[in-house]
Amino acid sequence: MANAHSDGANHGSVKSYATGFILSVILTAIPFWLVMNPILAKSTTLAIVLLTAVIQVVVHLVYFLHMDRSPEQRNSVAALVFSALVIVLLVGLSLWIMFSIHAEMMAK
Template sequence: MSAHTEHVHAADHGSVKSYLVGFVLSVILTAIPFWAVMTGQFDKATSIWLVVVMAIVQVVVHLKYFLHLNFSVAGRANTFAFLFTALIIVMVVGLSVWIIYASNAMMMH
């Protein structure tokens, strides 16, 4: 491999510091909703919203620190490929559930 190719591959991977930051954030984003649910500090609706928000933030943390997706010029293609794949998966699962629900509704009449 040429020096340029090795440098490009090295830039694709995160540093130990990056992985540690991602790990610590993931642990914190898991511990907060766990604590909230186990202690019962909040009512049910607030606990559900807290869990959902922390889950969304944790997905973003995983995408940034572990999958190294970003919108820089170099990472834009990987990010758009990931987003397109996620869109296709959501459409396939969503439309499958819709078809199953509609079929079930038609069978019940």
């Protein structure tokens, strides 16, 4: 039985994994430090935490899941975008429904 990864695809190097790991640690330490030492306004801290979370997702996709713009990864990127869209719609519409129901219940 042939190895499933024997198609010659790029699966990263030790340097690539080390870079991803170091970036992930830094992107985890920054929000942790900001929350443990509240030197900024809460809204600024929240914005920085959300920004580092989004950057960390990109770091994980690039350095650990090896997603890039190559033609070989087109199906994976399309599946990721579709999944993200479904999740955003599901969460967003659920929140919309809950807030609408709450507003209707409080009006009566």
